Amino acid sequence: TANGQVVYSIAEETERGSSLGNIAKDLGIDAATLSARKFRMITGSSKQYFNINASTGALSVNEPVDREQLCELKSACLLNYELVLENPLELYRVEFKVLDINDNSPSFPLSEYHINMPEFLSPGARFTLPNAQDLDEGTNSDPDVGTNSVQSYQLSPSRHFALDLKGFQSGSKLLELVLQQPLDREQSALQQLVLTAVDGGDPPKSGTAQISVRVVDTNDNPPAFDRSTYTVSLLENAPPGTLVVKLNASDPDEGSNGDVVYSFGSYTPQKVRQLFSVDPHSGEVRVNGTLDYEEASSYEIYVQATDQGPVSLAGHCKVLVNIVDANDNVPEVVLTSLYSPVPEDAKAGTVVALMSVTDQDSGLNKQVTLRIPPGLPFALNSFKNSYTLITQGKLDHEKAAAYNITVTATDSGSPPLSSQKVIHVEISDINDNPPQFEEPVYSVYIPENNPIGALLCTIKATDPDVAENAYVSYSLLDGEIEGLPVASYVSIKSDSGNMYAVRSFDYETLREFQVIVQAQDAGIPPLSSTVTVYIYVVDENDHAPQILYPTSTNTSAALEMIPRSAYAGYLVTKIIAIDGDSGQNAWLFFHLVQTSDPGLFRVELHTGEIRTTRKLGEDSTSTFNLTVEVRDNGDPPMSSSVAITVAVVDRVSKIIPDTRRHVKSPSNYSEITLYLIIALSAISFVFLFTIIGLTVIKCYRYSLYGDSCCAGFCGVRERCPAELYKQANNNIDARLPHGLKVQPHFIEVRGNGSLTKTYCYKACLTAGSGSDTFMFYNTCGPTGTTGPSAVMTERHLTGQSGQSAQNLIILKNDSITPNEPKHPNPDWRYSASLRAGMQRYVWLLCIWRRQESCVEDQEGLISSGQQFPVLLQVKPEAGEVSPPVGAGVNSNSWTFKFGPGNPKQGGPGELPDKFIIPGSPAIISIRQEPPNSQIDKSDFITFGKKEETKKKKKKKKGNKTQEKKEKGNSTTENSDQ
Numbered sequence: 001t002a003n004g005q006v007v008y009s010i011a012e013e014t015e016r017g018s019s020l021g022n023i024a025k026d027l028g029i030d031a032a033t034l035s036a037r038k039f040r041m042i043t044g045s046s047k048q049y050f051n052i053n054a055s056t057g058a059l060s061v062n063e064p065v066d067r068e069q070l071c072e073l074k075s076a077c078l079l080n081y082e083l084v085l086e087n088p089l090e091l092y093r094v095e096f097k098v099l100d101i102n103d104n105s106p107s108f109p110l111s112e113y114h115i116n117m118p119e120f121l122s123p124g125a126r127f128t129l130p131n132a133q134d135l136d137e138g139t140n141s142d143p144d145v146g147t148n149s150v151q152s153y154q155l156s157p158s159r160h161f162a163l164d165l166k167g168f169q170s171g172s173k174l175l176e177l178v179l180q181q182p183l184d185r186e187q188s189a190l191q192q193l194v195l196t197a198v199d200g201g202d203p204p205k206s207g208t209a210q211i212s213v214r215v216v217d218t219n220d221n222p223p224a225f226d227r228s229t230y231t232v233s234l235l236e237n238a239p240p241g242t243l244v245v246k247l248n249a250s251d252p253d254e255g256s257n258g259d260v261v262y263s264f265g266s267y268t269p270q271k272v273r274q275l276f277s278v279d280p281h282s283g284e285v286r287v288n289g290t291l292d293y294e295e296a297s298s299y300e301i302y303v304q305a306t307d308q309g310p311v312s313l314a315g316h317c318k319v320l321v322n323i324v325d326a327n328d329n330v331p332e333v334v335l336t337s338l339y340s341p342v343p344e345d346a347k348a349g350t351v352v353a354l355m356s357v358t359d360q361d362s363g364l365n366k367q368v369t370l371r372i373p374p375g376l377p378f379a380l381n382s383f384k385n386s387y388t389l390i391t392q393g394k395l396d397h398e399k400a401a402a403y404n405i406t407v408t409a410t411d412s413g414s415p416p417l418s419s420q421k422v423i424h425v426e427i428s429d430i431n432d433n434p435p436q437f438e439e440p441v442y443s444v445y446i447p448e449n450n451p452i453g454a455l456l457c458t459i460k461a462t463d464p465d466v467a468e469n470a471y472v473s474y475s476l477l478d479g480e481i482e483g484l485p486v487a488s489y490v491s492i493k494s495d496s497g498n499m500y501a502v503r504s505f506d507y508e509t510l511r512e513f514q515v516i517v518q519a520q521d522a523g524i525p526p527l528s529s530t531v532t533v534y535i536y537v538v539d540e541n542d543h544a545p546q547i548l549y550p551t552s553t554n555t556s557a558a559l560e561m562i563p564r565s566a567y568a569g570y571l572v573t574k575i576i577a578i579d580g581d582s583g584q585n586a587w588l589f590f591h592l593v594q595t596s597d598p599g600l601f602r603v604e605l606h607t608g609e610i611r612t613t614r615k616l617g618e619d620s621t622s623t624f625n626l627t628v629e630v631r632d633n634g635d636p637p638m639s640s641s642v643a644i645t646v647a648v649v650d651r652v653s654k655i656i657p658d659t660r661r662h663v664k665s666p667s668n669y670s671e672i673t674l675y676l677i678i679a680l681s682a683i684s685f686v687f688l689f690t691i692i693g694l695t696v697i698k699c700y701r702y703s704l705y706g707d708s709c710c711a712g713f714c715g716v717r718e719r720c721p722a723e724l725y726k727q728a729n730n731n732i733d734a735r736l737p738h739g740l741k742v743q744p745h746f747i748e749v750r751g752n753g754s755l756t757k758t759y760c761y762k763a764c765l766t767a768g769s770g771s772d773t774f775m776f777y778n779t780c781g782p783t784g785t786t787g788p789s790a791v792m793t794e795r796h797l798t799g800q801s802g803q804s805a806q807n808l809i810i811l812k813n814d815s816i817t818p819n820e821p822k823h824p825n826p827d828w829r830y831s832a833s834l835r836a837g838m839q840r841y842v843w844l845l846c847i848w849r850r851q852e853s854c855v856e857d858q859e860g861l862i863s864s865g866q867q868f869p870v871l872l873q874v875k876p877e878a879g880e881v882s883p884p885v886g887a888g889v890n891s892n893s894w895t896f897k898f899g900p901g902n903p904k905q906g907g908p909g910e911l912p913d914k915f916i917i918p919g920s921p922a923i924i925s926i927r928q929e930p931p932n933s934q935i936d937k938s939d940f941i942t943f944g945k946k947e948e949t950k951k952k953k954k955k956k957k958g959n960k961t962q963e964k965k966e967k968g969n970s971t972t973e974n975s976d977q
Contacts, residue, residue: 004028005093008059011101012067012077017060020050023083024057027092031057037085041094042336044358049079050096067098082356084337089351091336091386102148102201106132108209109266113195116214116311117183125179126164128316129153130266132197132207148201156194161213163195172267172300183215190214222313223249223260223305230319236293236326240286244276247283249305249315257309265302265316272299276321285319293325294360327413329360331368333421336386341426344397352378353389353423357409365413372405378425380407389423397429398464431469431523435461442517442533444499448507448540456490456535459497461519469523472497477516477530486515490535499533507539508580541634543580545588547642548673550575557625557643560610564648568614572601572646575608577630578672587633593641594627601646603628616648623647 006026024031035054051062071077077098084091108130115127132150153175155163160181166174177193191213198206225247232245251258262283264273275289276299285301301319306312337354359366370380370387377393389405403425410418437459444457463470473494479486492499499517513535520528550558550573560573579586590608595601601624602613610626624646631639 003090003092005095007095007097009097009099010061010065011099012065013101013103014061014064016062016064020059020061022057023052023059023094027083029057029085029092031055034085037087037090039083039085042082042084043080045079050081052083065098067100068104070098082336084354086337086339089337089339089354089388091354100148102199102205104134105205106134106150106197106199106207108132108195108197108207110209112210112212114212114214115177116216117179118311119183119215121179121183123179123181127177127179128266128314129163129175129177129195129211130209131173131175132209134199148199150197151200151204152198154196154198156196158191158193160191161193177211177213183213188215216311221251221253221257221307223251223307223315225249225303225305225315225317228317230317231322232319233322233324234287234291235324236291237328238287238291240288240290242287244285244287244301244321245319247278247285247303247305247317247319249283249317251305251307251313251315253307253309255309257307257313259308260305261308262303262305265304268302272301275299276301278303291323293323293362294329296323297325297362298322325362325365327361327365327411327415327417329365330417330419331357331359331409331411332419333357333370333407333409335421335423338423338425340424341428342391342395343428343430344395345430345432346391346395348391348393350391351388352391352425355387355389355407355421357385357387359411361411361413365411367412368409369412370407370409372407376403376405378403378405389425395427397427397466398433400427401429401466402426429466429469431465431521431525431527433464433469434527434529435463435472435519435521436529437461437519437531440531442531444533444535445538446501446505446535447538448505449542450501450504452501452504454501456499456501457533459492459499459517459519459531459533461497461529461531463521465521465523469521471522472519473522475518475520477518479516481513481515482510489513490515492517505537507537507582508543510537512536539582539585541581541585541632541636541638543585544638545577545579545630545632545640546672547630547640548576548578548676550642550644552643557645559645559647561647561649562612562616564616564618564650566612566616568612570612572610572612573644575603575610575628575630575642577608577640579632581632581634585632585634589631589633591629591631592626593629594625596623596625597621600624601626610644621648 004027006023008020010020022031023029024034034052034057039052039054041048041050041052047063049061049063049065051060052058053060065079067077070079077100079096079098081094081096082091083094110130113130117125117127132153134148134150150173153163153165155161155177158180160179160183162178162180164176164178166176183191191211193211193213195209195211196206197208198204226249230245230247234242234244247262249260249262251260260283261280262278263280264278275287275291277286277288278284278301279286283303283305285303299321301321302316303319304314304316306314334356335353336356339350339352342350342352355370357368357370359368368385370382372378372380372389377391377395379390379392381388381390389407405423405425407421407423408418409420410416438461442457442459446454446456459474461472461474463472474492474497475494476486476490476492481489487502489502490499491502497517497519515533515535516530517533518528518530520526550560552558562570562572575590577588577590579588588608589605590603591605592601592603592610600613600616601610603610608628608630610628626644626646627641628644629639629641631637
C-alpha cells in the first residue's frame with residue numbers, strides 16, 4: 001500500500017548534479033531517518049537518472065535525460081520510481097515528467113528533391129513535399145509538438161509556386177507545393193526552390209531542402225484510391241505474411257500513364273516499413289515482422305499509388321492498423337523487500353515481504369491475482385499492483401525453521417498465464433521450550449563400599465530450541481540427606497549430566513535416598529525442569545555373622561551341660577547369631593565342623609539347635625568339645641565359629657561351672673545385644689499386661705453370665721429368648737417330668753485351638769437325666785445379632801476342616817413313639833464328667849424356657865426314664881479312631897473325632913460307650929506314643945483334672961525309672977500345649 005506520491009518535472013538534458021528538490025520534505029518524512037530506515041529507489045529502468053542524499057533528502061540529477069532517446073514517439077514522457085523505507089515498511093511513489101527542450105533542428109529526409117511538372121498543368125495543381133522532422137517531440141514527419149515542434153514552412157520567393165500545409169485530426173500534417181501560375185517550359189524548364197522548416201523554439205531553429213522543379217509535358221491525372229483511409233484490426237503475434245489489407249487505386253490515363261505502382265509514402269516511419277510490406281502491383285499490405293501490442297497498439301501506414309506516365313502522378317491513402325492484444329505475456333512477480341528471519345513470536349499481521357506484479361498485456365489480460373499455498377501461517381494483502389506478505393498464524397521454529405513460500409501470479413486472460421516465485425523466509429528461534437528429560441524418574445542401584453567418584457548414572461535432557469536456547473546445564477537442587485547437604489553425597493557434571501558419588505555408601509547406614517536434578521537452558525530468560533533420582537544402595541556381603549550366644553574366647557570355650565539321662569533329640573543349646581547384611585547375605589547356615597564324638601551331636605542347618613542323635617550311655621565321656629561354624633549366604637560367604645564344651649552330669653544343678661569361663665563385663669556387650677534385651681523386656685511386659693487384662697475381663701463376664709445356658713461366644717452375652725427359639729425351631733421341644741428336682745452340674749469346654757476365633761461351649765445337664773437322655777445346644781452368634789437365625793442357626797459346630805455340620809438339637813417328632821428305642825450315633829463317646837453335665841443340661845433348659853411344668857402328658861414326648869432322641873448326621877471322613885474308655889486314657893477326659901467308628905448300636909436302655917460331637921472346633925485326640933519317641937507333642941484337653949495332676953506329680957517324684965521319666969516328660973509337654 002502506497003503511503004504517498006509526489007510528481008517532479010524536469011527538462012531534458014538537465015546537467016548532472018542539478019537539484020530538483022527535497023524528497024523528504026515533499027513527502028513529509030524526517031530526513032534524519034532516511035539512512036536508518038534503509039531507504040532505496042526502485043525503478044524498472046536500467047539507468048539511475050536521479051540521486052537522493054541520504055543525510056538531507058536532497059533530490060538531484062544523476063545523469064542527463066534525453067527525452068527523444070527515452071520516450072521516442074510517446075507524447076508524454078514519464079519516469080516512475082518507488083521509494084521504500086523499512087522499520088516500518090513504507091512505500092512512496094515518485095513520478096518524473098521529462099520536459100522537452102528545443103535541442104534539435106528540423107530536418108528533411110533528403111537535402112534535395114526533384115519534381116517533374118507538366119507544363120499544361122492548370123494553376124492549383126499540387127505536389128506533395130516531404131515534411132521536416134524534429135526529434136524533440138511529436139510523430140510523423142513533424143515530431144515536435146508544441147513550441148519545439150515544426151511550426152511553419154517557408155518557400156523561397158517564386159511567382160509560380162506557393163506552399164499549403166494541411167493538418168489531420170490525428171495530428172499529422174501534409175505539406176504541398178501549389179502551382180500558382182501555369183508553367184511555361186519555354187520560359188523556364190527548371191525551377192529551383194528552397195524549402196525552409198522553422199520550429200517554435202526560443203530561439204527558433206530551422207532546416208532547408210532544395211526543390212528542383214522540372215517542367216515536362218507528361219501525365220496529367222494522378223491515381224486515386226477508393227478511400228482515403230483504411231481501418232484494419234489485426235491480432236498481435238500474427239505470423240509474417242498475414243494479409244492486412246488489399247488496396248486499390250485507379251488512374252484514368254491510358255498507357256503507361258495509367259499503370260499504377262504501390263509503395264510506401266514518403267512520410268511512413270521506418271519502423272512501420274520494417275513491420276509491413278506493400279506489393280507494388282497488387283497493392284496488398286502484409287505483415288513482415290512481429291507485431292507486439294505491448295510496443296504499439298496501432299500503426300498508420302501511408303501508401304501512395306504512382307502512375308507510369310512520363311511525369312508520374314501519385315495518389316495517397318492511409319491504412320490504420322489496430323493491434324488486438326493477445327494474452328502472450330506471463331505476469332512477473334518482483335520481490336521489492338524481504339524481512340527475514342522472522343521471530344517465531346511475531347504477532348499476526350507482521351509484514352514479511354513486499355512484492356509488485358507486472359503484466360505487459362492489457363485489459364483482462366493485464367489483471368493479475370497472487371496466491372500462496374494453503375496451510376501456511378502467512379497471507380497476502382494487495383493494493384493495486386503491490387502485495388504484502390504478512391504472518392497469519394502462530395510461528396514455531398521447532399516445527400518449521402524456514403518456509404519456502406511459492407507465490408503464484410495468474411492473469412485473467414484466456415487461457416490464463418501464470419508464473420511463480422519462491423520466497424525463502426527463515427524463522428528465528430526464541431526460548432519457549434524448557435528442557436525435557438529422557439526419563440520421568442531415574443532409579444540408580446549402586447553397590448555399597450563404592451569408590452569415591454564412582455559414576456552413578458547419566459542424566460540426559462534435550463531442548464527442542466536451537467543455539468544457546470538448547471544448551472542444557474545440570475545442577476542439584478539444595479536439600480538435606482540425613483541432616484547433611486546433598487552435595488556431600490553426590491555431584492553432577494553441569495555439561496554432561498554425569499552424576500558421581502562424593503562418598504562411599506554403607507548399606508547398613510543408608511539404604512536409599514533421593515536427589516532432585518535441575519536441567520536449565522541458556523536462553524534469556526532461562527527455562528528449567530526437574531527430575532527425581534532415586535539412589536538405592538545395594539547390599540554387599542561385608543559383614544561376617546556375629547554369634548551372640550553362646551560366646552567363647554580364644555582361650556576358653558563356651559560351657560553347656562546336659563544330663564546323662566538325655567535321650568535322642570535332646571536340645572543341648574541353640575546358637576544365636578546375627579548378620580549385619582541383608583537379603584541373601586544375611587541368611588545364616590550352621591555347620592558342625594569339629595566334634596570329639598562325631599556321631600553324638602547334630603546341628604540344625606537353619607535354626608542352629610544342637611541336639612543329641614542318640615541316648616547317652618552310662619559309660620559316655622563326661623565332656624565333649626564342639627566347634628560350630630556360622631556361615632552366611634553371600635558371595636563369597638563369610639563365617640564365624642564358636643567352640644563349645646558339653647559337660648555330661650548326673651544332675652544339672654550340681655554341676656560346677658568351669659572356672660576358666662568368665663562373664664564379660666557390661667562394656668564388652670555389643671549395642672545390638674542391649675537393644676535386643678530392651679526389646680524383649682518391652683514385649684514381655686506388654687504381653688503380660690494383655691494376658692492379665694483379658695483374664696480380668698473374662699472372669700468378670702463369667703461371673704455375670706455363668707448361670708445362663710445360652711452363653712455368648714466366649715464370654716460375650718447373647719439374648720436367646722424362648723420365643724425366638726420357638727420361632728426358629730417349631731419342631732424342637734424338650735421336656736422333663738413334672739415336679740422333677742435336680743442339682744445342677746456343669747461341664748464346660750473352652751479353648752482357642754487352631755481356629756481364628758476362641759470357642760466356648762457349655763453343657764447343662766441334670767442329675768436325674770438318666771443315661772439315655774442328652775441335649776447339646778448351639779452357641780449364639782456375636783453380640784448384636786437379632787432374629788430367629790441368631791438363636792439356633794447363626795453358629796454351627798465346625799470341625800478342623802472348616803466344613804459346616806448339622807446343628808445338634810433335640811427334635812420333636814411325632815413319628816417316634818415314647819417306647820421306641822433311640823439309637824445314638826455309633827461314633828458317640830462319653831465320659832463320667834460328660835454324663836453328669838448332660839443331666840445338668842436338661843435342668844437348665846427348663847429354667848431357660850421358664851415353664852412351670854416341664855411335662856405335657858397329652859403329647860407323651862418326655863416321661864421319667866425315657867430317652868431323648870439324639871439325631872446326629874456326621875459326614876463320613878477319614879480320621880483316627882479315639883481309643884475306648886480304659887485304654888490308657890483318663891476317664892475324666894473326653895475326646896472328639898471325625899470319621900466312621902464302631903457301627904455297633906447300643907441297646908434301648910443303654911448309653912453309647914463312645915462320644916463325639918461332629919463339627920466341633922475343639923478336636924481332641926490322644927496319640928499313644930511309643931517309648932523314646934522323638935515326637936514330643938500330643939494334643940489333648942483335660943477338664944477337672946486337679947486330683948489327677950497331683951497324683952502324677954507325686955509319682956514323678958517317687959519313681960526314677962526311665963519309663964516314668966518319659967511319661968513325666970510327655971505329660972509336661974502335653975500340658976504346655
